[in-house]
Amino acid sequence: MPPFPEAARIALANTQLRTNLAHATATIRDKRARVVAEVDDWEELRTAGAATKDRVLLDLDTHLVRLEESLIRAGATVHWARDAEEACRIVADVAKAHHVDEVVKVKSMATQEIGLNEALAQEGISAWETDLAELIVQLGDDLPSHILVPAIHRNRAEIREIFLAGMARAGRPAPEGLDDEPAHLAEAARLHLREKFLRAEVAVSGANFAVAETGTLVVVESEGNGRMCLTLPQVLVSVVGIEKVVPTWADLDVFLQLLPRSSTGERMNPFTSTWTGVTPGDGPQEVHVVLLDNGRTRALADEVGRQALRCIRCSACLNVCPVYERTGGHAYGSVYPGPIGAILNPLLRGVGVDDQVDSLPYASSLCGACYDVCPVKIDIPSVLVDLRAQVVDAHRGGVPRPEAVAMKAAAATFRRPGLLRAAERLTRPGLAVVRRVGASAWTGARDLPPAPKESFRAWWKRTDGGRS
Amino acid sequence: MNAREEILGRVRAALEGAPPPPVVEPRSVVEPRAVVEQGAQRPISRDHSATDLVDLFAERVADYTATVHRCTADEVEAVLTELLGDRTTVVPPGFDRAVPHPVEDTGLTPTELDGIDAVVTMATLGIAETGTIVLTHGPGQGRRALSLVPDLHVCVVREDQVVPGVPDAVTALDPTRPQTWISGPSATSDIELDRVEGVHGPRTLRVVLVAGDA
Numbered sequence: 001m002p003p004f005p006e007a008a009r010i011a012l013a014n015t016q017l018r019t020n021l022a023h024a025t026a027t028i029r030d031k032r033a034r035v036v037a038e039v040d041d042w043e044e045l046r047t048a049g050a051a052t053k054d055r056v057l058l059d060l061d062t063h064l065v066r067l068e069e070s071l072i073r074a075g076a077t078v079h080w081a082r083d084a085e086e087a088c089r090i091v092a093d094v095a096k097a098h099h100v101d102e103v104v105k106v107k108s109m110a111t112q113e114i115g116l117n118e119a120l121a122q123e124g125i126s127a128w129e130t131d132l133a134e135l136i137v138q139l140g141d142d143l144p145s146h147i148l149v150p151a152i153h154r155n156r157a158e159i160r161e162i163f164l165a166g167m168a169r170a171g172r173p174a175p176e177g178l179d180d181e182p183a184h185l186a187e188a189a190r191l192h193l194r195e196k197f198l199r200a201e202v203a204v205s206g207a208n209f210a211v212a213e214t215g216t217l218v219v220v221e222s223e224g225n226g227r228m229c230l231t232l233p234q235v236l237v238s239v240v241g242i243e244k245v246v247p248t249w250a251d252l253d254v255f256l257q258l259l260p261r262s263s264t265g266e267r268m269n270p271f272t273s274t275w276t277g278v279t280p281g282d283g284p285q286e287v288h289v290v291l292l293d294n295g296r297t298r299a300l301a302d303e304v305g306r307q308a309l310r311c312i313r314c315s316a317c318l319n320v321c322p323v324y325e326r327t328g329g330h331a332y333g334s335v336y337p338g339p340i341g342a343i344l345n346p347l348l349r350g351v352g353v354d355d356q357v358d359s360l361p362y363a364s365s366l367c368g369a370c371y372d373v374c375p376v377k378i379d380i381p382s383v384l385v386d387l388r389a390q391v392v393d394a395h396r397g398g399v400p401r402p403e404a405v406a407m408k409a410a411a412a413t414f415r416r417p418g419l420l421r422a423a424e425r426l427t428r429p430g431l432a433v434v435r436r437v438g439a440s441a442w443t444g445a446r447d448l449p450p451a452p453k454e455s456f457r458a459w460w461k462r463t464d465g466g467r468s
Numbered sequence: 469m470n471a472r473e474e475i476l477g478r479v480r481a482a483l484e485g486a487p488p489p490p491v492v493e494p495r496s497v498v499e500p501r502a503v504v505e506q507g508a509q510r511p512i513s514r515d516h517s518a519t520d521l522v523d524l525f526a527e528r529v530a531d532y533t534a535t536v537h538r539c540t541a542d543e544v545e546a547v548l549t550e551l552l553g554d555r556t557t558v559v560p561p562g563f564d565r566a567v568p569h570p571v572e573d574t575g576l577t578p579t580e581l582d583g584i585d586a587v588v589t590m591a592t593l594g595i596a597e598t599g600t601i602v603l604t605h606g607p608g609q610g611r612r613a614l615s616l617v618p619d620l621h622v623c624v625v626r627e628d629q630v631v632p633g634v635p636d637a638v639t640a641l642d643p644t645r646p647q648t649w650i651s652g653p654s655a656t657s658d659i660e661l662d663r664v665e666g667v668h669g670p671r672t673l674r675v676v677l678v679a680g681d682a
Contacts, residue, residue, distance in 0.1 A: 020660070027661050044495050051492045058489035061479045068472075074644070080471035132667055133658035149658055156659055182659040186667050193668065198578045214643040224616065224654035224669025231612040232578045242475065249643040253635040254495070264657070267528065268598035268634075271669065272649035273612075279646050282611035293475045301482035 001333030003359035008327040017153050017328050024152045025319040031265025032316060032373070038267070039257065048254045050377040053310035056212075056245055057300060063212045063245045064291065070215030074277025076287040083294050087239055088119035090290050091204060094237050095125050100202050103237075106219060106226045107131035108206025109147065109313055110239045110292055112335040116204065127204065128170070128196050130225035132189050139166030145329030145337065147315035148263055153328050156180040167192050193225065203229040203284070207240045208312065209255060210289075213248040216276040217289070220259060220269045230273050236284035241292050243300075243309040255312060258375035263314035295348030304386040305347045310376040311340055317370035317380060323363055332360065339370035343383045351387065352394025361387035424455035521596045525630045526677055528599025532652025533665065534673035541680050544624065548588060551622050551674050555585035558618060560610025563590060565624070573610055581617035587670070588622045589615050594630040594675075595637045599652070601625055601675065602637060604645040612646060621670035623650070626678045 001007065011017060036042055056063050068078045081087035095103055103120065105111065105127050117127040117138070129138045136151040137144050140162040144150030151159070160180040167174040172192045178184060205226070209218040217238055219226050230236060246252065260269045278287050300306050318324045318338030329337030333356050336344045342360040349357050361384050370380040395401065400408070413419045428451040435448060454462070469477070526536045539547050548567050558581065559570045567588055576584075590608035591601045601623055603609045615621055631637055641647060654669035665671060 024661050041495070048492065048495045051490050055489040055492055058483060058486055060483065061476050064476065064479070080475050082471050082474055086471060130668070131658075132656045136658070149661070151658055152661075159659055182662040182664045185659055186656055186664040190667055194582070197668070198582060211643065216643045222654070223656045223667040225667065227612070227616050227648065228668055231616055242479075249641075250638060253638040256638070257634050266651070268595075268600050268649070268651040270532075270651050270653065270655050272647075274643070274647040274649075276644050276646070279605075282605055282646060283613075291475070293478065297475065297478035297482050300479065303486070306482075 001356045003355050004327075004331055004333070004363040005359060007331035007333060008323075008363070011327040011331045014328075016155070018326060020153055020155055021325055021328050024146075024149065025325050028148075028265055028319045032262060032319070033265075035261045035265055035267055039261065045254055045258055046375055046377050049258050049312075049375055050307075050310060052246060052251050052254060053243075053376055054307075056247060057243065057306055057309055060242065060245070060300065063247060064242055066212040067210055067215065067245050068291070070211075070213065071277060071289055072215075074215040076215065076277040076289050079288060079290045081239075081290050081292045081294070084114035085119075087114045087290050087292050087294065088116050090288075091116060091237050091239065092120055092123045092125065094235065094288055095120065095202050096123070098202055098235055100125070102126040102128060102196075102200070103202045103204050104128050104130050104196055104200040104229050104233065105134075106203070106205035106221070106229045107134050107150075108204070108239065109335060110206045110241050111204060112144065114239070114292070114294060116239070128193075130193050130197070130229060131221075132186060132223060132225075135189055135193065136162055139163065139170060143330055144335060146318060147313055147336070147338070147340075148318075153330070156182060156185065159185055163188055163192075171195055193228075197225075197228040197232055200229070200233045202235040202237070203233040205229060205236065205238045207238050207244055208259065209252060210240050210245045211247075211249050211252065212245050214276055216249060216274050218252065218272065218274045220256075220272045222264065222270045224271055227271055227273055230275065231283050234284055235286045235288075237288040237290065239290045239292055241294075242296050243311075259312055259314055262312075262316040262373065262375040295350075298350060299344070299347035302347055305343060305383050307378050308340065308343050308347050308380075308383060310378055311344065312376060313340075314375055315340075316373040316375065320369040320373050322365055322367060322369070327363075332363065334360075339364060339380045339384075340378070343378075343380055343387060346387050346391075347383075351390045358391045358394070361385075361391060421457060424457060427451050427455065521632060522627045522630050522677070522679075525594050525596040525599060528596065529594075529601075529652070529675050530599075532599055532655075532673075534599075534652045534675055536675045536677055538677045538679065541678055544676060544678055547676050548622065548624075551676070552586055552588070552620075555620065557586040557588055557622075558584045558610075558614055560587075560589055560608060560614055562607025562609075563588060564608070573614055578613060578617060581613060584618050586620035586622060587614050587618040588624070591623050591625045591629065593637055593640060594625045594677075595632075595634060596630055597633045600637070601650050602641065603648045603650065604641065605648070606645065612648060615648065615650075616669055619666075619670055620672045620674070621650075621653075622674045622676060624676045624678060627680075 079090045120127045133151040146152040157180050163174040172195045174188050207217040260266050321339050324338040332341045334345045342363050366381045368381050413423050431451045529536050556569045557567045592604040594601050653673040655665050656667045
């Protein structure tokens with residue numbers, strides 16, 4: 001992926017994308033604001049959510065060990081995965097042990113993060129996405145562009161084309177004479193996927209929450225595809241980031257209020273499923289849970305950034321972000337786009353290694369809207385600023401960037417009064433030269449301020465500090 | 469080192485010198501709970517009269533276009549007959565009301581279930597503020613697949629099962645039971661944010677809300 005500024009420039013030229021995004025984000029923003037206003041103790045809920053997550057993160061080893069014990073007691077098999085490759089191998093091994101060449105999947109950010117579908121394909125196993133938007137993305141050989149509504153960048157006509165071209169390749173073809181009515185498109189997806197649900201033997205999911213005390217996993221969703229995957233197949237593998245743990249069942253009270261209202265702008269999402277290991281005679285009889293690190297312990301070690309691990313993936317920050325609204329998710333080059341992606345990716349992957357990742361902390365106007373809506377009070381602007389400093393630090397030594405040269409020169413000038421006086425005299429002619437030469441790397445994204453008529457020192461001397 | 473030890477080791481190393489975890493104070497739940505309804509404030513007190521609560525539940529369920537049918541205990545079977553009509557209906561063990569064309573659950577496969585038109589279940593509780601019904605899949609509710617595959621779900625909820633909010637529900641529920649929280653029928657907004665009902669779960673949800681001693 002190209003760094004954000006390049007990717008954003010391409011996205012900005014796509015007027016269809018901008019129209020789709022502006023409509024979608026404005027709609028979800030309004031819905032969210034309405035249902036949040038119904039809750040009198042919303043601020044208390046946010047504080048409680050943040051505190052509960054902090055309590056988990058600052059004592060994570062204890063909670064993970066407890067979760068493991070509860071899961072095993074409830075009949076689940078627990079696996080630990082250091083990175084994406086290890087997690088994918090565990091899932092593939094479970095599928096192979098059951099001699100299947102396909103699995104059905106519940107929409108899950110963790111499995112996208114680890115590139116599970118591609119890894120399973122390498123092993124000859126087809127992973128079928130069953131969320132409508134994920135199906136659109138998968139059949140269109142596309143990438144998701146939003147955490148909640150991954151196909152937000154597509155309109156109905158494009159979706160019809162994707163279904164007509166892609167469904168036959170993957171199973172039951174699109175119905176003849178399919179038009180672009182959303183209800184008809186959804187019906188086509190229902191028929192196409194039902195065939196897969198009914199025959200599936202192995203399902204893969206993530207989890208929104210994992211309760212340490214009881215070993216209960218929770219998946220929230222809207223369509224019912226989650227229930228299909230979690231209930232019909234005999235084998236279920238859930239890939240769960242180690243930050244998803246909450247201490248007790250009672251803690252869910254807060255999160256089940258915060259998540260749907262922040263995410264889809266509903267009082268409650270249509271379906272929430274909870275399960276605790278294996279229930280004899282009901283649902284999967286073999287339950288695996290993969291506890292995934294993949295950079296989370298790196299993020300945990302970052303004193304400022306560790307709060308990003310509180311994230312419950314609601315996507316409220318995307319919908320209020322002026323940068324996301326104009327560029328869409330693909331420009332962020334990751335399954336986690338928007339403000340949260342701009343901090344989560346550098347935290348999970350580290351800075352100073354990849355130019356694309358290093359560009360993300362700058363993909364923000366620092367307006368703070370993301371902090372205001374975050375249901376678990378992640379101070380995204382502060383983390384962005386801290387990460388910018390880390391990116392600069394990571395590039396010390398070697399050839400300095402033009403901005404670093406300018407800052408260094410400025411620092412030296414400010415330290416020496418004589419030099420500063422000289423510099424001030426040169427400001428007007430200097431700016432004129434810069435305008436003429438066109439320092440486009442800077443002025444392409446920012447306005448060059450007009451030069452003051454006189455310097456501060458000259459003004460002080462003339463007016464005796466404003467006294468005359 | 470195995471993955472488990474290595475990850476736990478990384479966690480401990482990452483937290484070295486970190487502040488102690490915050491003590492989470494119990495939240496003071498707002499009381500009385502004010503519910504804003506189309507601009508007008510309608511206070512729902514925590515020690516509200518039961519009628520307020522049941523009305524709110526009915527209103528909120530209906531908000532999701534899940535039809536609510538209110539009746540007395542004596543009328544339940546008549547309502548079920550009317551709602552289910554000619555449909556074949558899977559009836560979970562422990563459901564003690566008569567339905568017109570019952571199919572017993574004898575461990576039906578998903579494909580067999582797919583050939584049945586409707587399912588009727590009881591519920592464990594209803595949540596007024598969110599219009600949610602919760603199934604814990606015990607007697608009268610059936611295993612999870614039953615209330616999932618057929619296209620019509622008729623759910624019988626007693627008025628005395630309705631609780632005010634999510635905190636009350638979480639407190640009342642047993643986490644070791646599998647649970648399905650249902651707030652309206654299956655829905656998606658994935659295509660241009662147009663809400664389309666019924667993608668995968670039951671496309672129609674009918675809630676029979678029973679007054680008095682049912």
